[in-house]
Amino acid sequence: MKYHLARGEDQLGTFNDLDVSAGLRDGRFLPTDLCWAEGMKEWQALGAHMKEVAVETGMDVVEPEPPAISALREEVRQDHARDHELASLGQRLAAKLIDWAMLLAPLFVMLMALMDAGFEAEIRALQNDPTAMMDALQRQIDKMQTMGNTTVLAMSWLVVILVLANVILLSIRGQSIGKLLTGIQIVRSGDGSKAGFIKTVLLRWFLFAIVESIRFIGPVLMFGNILLIFRKDRRCMHDLVADTMVTKKNG
Incomplete structure (x- = not known):
C-alpha cells in the first residue's frame, strides 16, 4: 500500500507500508505526521493509523523510536554532514x-x-x-x-x-x-x-x-x-x- 505523508504544511512524499514502518522505528517519520492512502476517508495521524493496521492484520505494533535516540541519531547525522562539508x-x-x-x-x-x-x-x-x-x-x-x-x-x-x-x-x-x-x-x-x-x-x-x-x-x-x-x-x-x-x- 502506498501512503502519502505530510508534516504540517509540508508534503513528505509517497512511501510504501514497509518504508513507513521503518521510518517510524528509526525516527524519520513521527507518530504525529499525517498519512492518507487510497480507501481512507480522511487524513489520519500516522502513529494511530499504523497501530490500527497492526491490530487488524495481527502484526506487531510499530513502536516509534524514543525521542532521545532520535535526537542522538540526528546529532550523529549532522556530525557526519560536517565531516563531509564541500570545499569552497x-x-x-x-x-x-x-x-x-x-x-x-x-x-x-x-x-x-x-x-x-x-x-x-x-x-x-x-x-x-x-x-x-x-x-x-x-x-x-x-x-x-x-x-x-x-x-x-x-x-x-x-x-x-x-x-x-x-x-x-x-x-x-x-x-x-x-x-x-x-x-x-x-x-x-x-x-x-x-x-x-x-x-x-x-x-x-x-x-x-x-x-x-x-x-x-x-x-x-x-x-x-x-x-x-x-x-x-x-x-x-x-x-x-x-x-x-x-x-x-x-x-
Whole structure:
C-alpha cells in the first residue's frame, strides 16, 4: 500500500507500508505526521493509523523510536554532514593555483637557464620539426652540463620530487600539496572514505592530464571540466569519472 505523508504544511512524499514502518522505528517519520492512502476517508495521524493496521492484520505494533535516540541519531547525522562539508570554490581555486605554481616555477627557471641567443634562434628555425627541436634541446642541456651549469639538473630533480610528493600525498591523504595547504581533501563520494591511489592519481590526475593534452579535444574538455565546478555538488568531470568529491579537511 502506498501512503502519502505530510508534516504540517509540508508534503513528505509517497512511501510504501514497509518504508513507513521503518521510518517510524528509526525516527524519520513521527507518530504525529499525517498519512492518507487510497480507501481512507480522511487524513489520519500516522502513529494511530499504523497501530490500527497492526491490530487488524495481527502484526506487531510499530513502536516509534524514543525521542532521545532520535535526537542522538540526528546529532550523529549532522556530525557526519560536517565531516563531509564541500570545499569552497575559493579553496579549490587556491589549491589548484598553488599546485600549478609549484610545478611551473622550476620549469620556468629551467627554461630561462637554457635560453641563449643561439639556442633561441635554432628553436625558431626548427619549430615545425618536433624531433629536431628535441635533439636541439638535448644538445643544449649537454652543453650546459659540460660548462658545469647544474641549474637544469637541479630543477629537473625538483620537479620529480614535487610530482612524487603529490602522488604520495594524494594516495595516502587525498591531498596534493595545494590541497594540504588550503585544508581540503579528495574523498569517495558515497561514504566520504579515503579515495586511494587509483581514484586520486590514476583517474583524477593522470588520465585527465593525458586527455587534456590531446590537440583540439584537450582544451574543450578542460573548459567543460572547469565549468562543472558550478554544479551543486561541485564535482568536476574528473570527480564524476573517479566517483570522488572534494571536502573540507576536519582535524
